[in-house]
Amino acid sequence: MAGDRFRTRGQPAAVDAVTAMLAGGMPHAILLAGPSGVGKGTLAEDIAAGLLCRAEDRSVRPCRECRGCRALEHGNHPDLHRLGPAGAGLVIPIGGRDERGVRDLVRDLALLPVEGGARVAIVTAADRMTEDAQSAFLKTLEEPPANTVLILTASDEERLLPTIRSRTSRIRLGQVARPDVEQILVDAGLVDAPMAARLARLSAGRPGDAVSLARVPESLAIRGEVGRTLIDLAGATRADRLRIGRDLLARAGELTAAVRRAADAGTSGSVAGTRPGRGRKAAAPPAADPDAGPAVARVPAAERRAAALTLVAIWRDVARDLALVSLDEHAAVRQMDLLDDLEAATGRLSPAFAAAQLRRLDVAGERLEGNVSPELVIDALALGWAA
Ligand SMILES: [Zn+2]
Numbered sequence: 001m002a003g004d005r006f007r008t009r010g011q012p013a014a015v016d017a018v019t020a021m022l023a024g025g026m027p028h029a030i031l032l033a034g035p036s037g038v039g040k041g042t043l044a045e046d047i048a049a050g051l052l053c054r055a056e057d058r059s060v061r062p063c064r065e066c067r068g069c070r071a072l073e074h075g076n077h078p079d080l081h082r083l084g085p086a087g088a089g090l091v092i093p094i095g096g097r098d099e100r101g102v103r104d105l106v107r108d109l110a111l112l113p114v115e116g117g118a119r120v121a122i123v124t125a126a127d128r129m130t131e132d133a134q135s136a137f138l139k140t141l142e143e144p145p146a147n148t149v150l151i152l153t154a155s156d157e158e159r160l161l162p163t164i165r166s167r168t169s170r171i172r173l174g175q176v177a178r179p180d181v182e183q184i185l186v187d188a189g190l191v192d193a194p195m196a197a198r199l200a201r202l203s204a205g206r207p208g209d210a211v212s213l214a215r216v217p218e219s220l221a222i223r224g225e226v227g228r229t230l231i232d233l234a235g236a237t238r239a240d241r242l243r244i245g246r247d248l249l250a251r252a253g254e255l256t257a258a259v260r261r262a263a264d265a266g267t268s269g270s271v272a273g274t275r276p277g278r279g280r281k282a283a284a285p286p287a288a289d290p291d292a293g294p295a296v297a298r299v300p301a302a303e304r305r306a307a308a309l310t311l312v313a314i315w316r317d318v319a320r321d322l323a324l325v326s327l328d329e330h331a332a333v334r335q336m337d338l339l340d341d342l343e344a345a346t347g348r349l350s351p352a353f354a355a356a357q358l359r360r361l362d363v364a365g366e367r368l369e370g371n372v373s374p375e376l377v378i379d380a381l382a383l384g385w386a387a
Contacts, residue, residue: 005062006046008039010180010207014173018043022050022061027169029141029150031126033157034173037208040153041124043173048072048080048120051149068115078114081105084124088301089371092123094132102133102140109145119148126152127159134161141167175205190214202317202334215262220337222255223314227338230318231345234353234387245382249375252314253299253307260306308374309365315381316361322346323354348387360384 008015014032021027030047032040049062053069062069071077083105085092095101105121113119123129129137141164144150152168154160176184181200184207185191191199191214198220203210213219226248233244299307321333326346333339364377 005049005060005064006043008043008046009184010176011039011043011173014043014171015046017171018047018050021169022047023058026051026149028144028148029168030152031157031160031165031168031170032151032153032173033170034155035175035206036155037203037206037210037212038173038176039207040155040173041208043171044122044124044151044153045072047149047151048077048122051118051120052077052079052115054115054117068117079117079119081108081119081121082124083121085128090125090128090302090305092126092129092133094130094136102129102136106136106140109140109148113147117147119145121148121150123150123152125154126164127154127156129160131161134164138163138167176207178205181205181207181210185210185214188214198336201336204334212259212263215265216255216258219255219259222251224335224337226251226255226311226314227318227335228341230315230385231322231338231341231349233382234345234349234385238383238386241382241385242379245378246375249307249311249378252311253303256306256310257303304374305368308368308378311378312361312364312368312381316358316365318342319354319357319361322349323351323358326351326354353387357385 006015006018021030032043034040046062049064049069049072052072053061053063054066055061055063055069062072064073068077072080083092083100083102087093087099093099093101094103095105096103096107105123109119109121123137126137138161141150150168152160152164157165157170178200181203182193182196185196185199186193188211190196190211195214196210199210199213202220202223203213213223229244229248233241236244317334318338321335321338321342322345324330324333325339325342326349330339333342335342360381364381367377368374
């Protein structure tokens with residue numbers, strides 16, 4: 001069963017498609033498309049393992065035991081090349097100068113494979129390529145180096161040039177069923193079954209998000225606190241809404257930084273535990289200088305935007321759950337720990353209010369993808385969040 005050798009969970013259709021490709025007929029470029037946190041990166045690694053495995057019997061690849069598989073496991077296979085977003089704007093540049101970009105990947109792929117077998121390039125978040133970078137990448141797609149497979153992942157494939165999309169074989173990954181998310185958390189030894197159930201409900205079919213939250217013990221408490229503050233925020237004065245909005249942005253920044261640090265620790269092999277203190281330490285604001293002036297000026301742009309995206313995501317969940325509670329659709333509510341507060345708020349906050357706010361939150365999310373100040377986006381949301 002490929003399912004045993006693959007690390008991907010809860011994506012049977014995508015795994016079947018990849019298994020068929022590995023058995024014969026691997027296209028030279030694959031686009032793994034789907035929401036963030038559903039396992040695109042894990043499936044990309046599985047495909048790379050299947051291609052770089054040296055097991056004689058194709059049907060057992062990836063065997064996870066041969067030299068190729070072990071090199072991958074240790075993160076030092078010479079024929080696996082990676083490219084992903086970096087820098088303040090979290091984009092993939094054309095590169096070739098200071099920042100690693102598409103030109104650097106193309107140059108790597110022009111060299112002969114070290115092991116003499118297949119070569120694989122994984123471009124993570126390919127939808128974050130700049131237009132220049134996409135044009136440069138297109139040339140490689142049109143004339144791919146021999147025996148090379150390019151794997152792209154994208155959560156917003158509309159941002160890719162149509163000519164790139166048309167030259168890749170697309171595999172769609174959808175949301176993962178809640179029991180599968182729970183199983184992933186329990187198998188990883190991150191949390192017990194009741195906590196896995198809470199996190200699976202909260203993460204809405206995105207095991208990556210659930211794992212991130214599981215690695216930071218206080219994440220649920222912070223989310224709950226931010227959610228409750230948002231419910232109350234609609235009744236606050238204009239000045240208070242602005243001030244509280246900024247406070248929530250700072251809190252979301254702490255959560256985002258803690259999640260990232262826990263993820264960094266996780267990739268180095270240590271399974272994030274639930275030891276008290278660990279998350280608290282990780283939750284310290286990034287590179288904060290206690291004597292610094294307004295924290296905003298000191299935090300890098302990419303982190304400020306990530307914090308705003310986190311806050312908008314929690315805000316969306318609150319607006320969505322408000323709408324569901326007012327419609328008596330309790331089974332679909334994600335934040336069960338906010339149920340009492342949500343029910344108490346339905347008298348003040350109508351379903352129409354929730355629907356209008358969801359639209360505003362969508363727009364805010366799009367603006368954050370652009371070059372807009374994250375603080376201004378949050379200010380506008382806080383001002384408009386008035387019942
Ligand atoms: Zn192998």
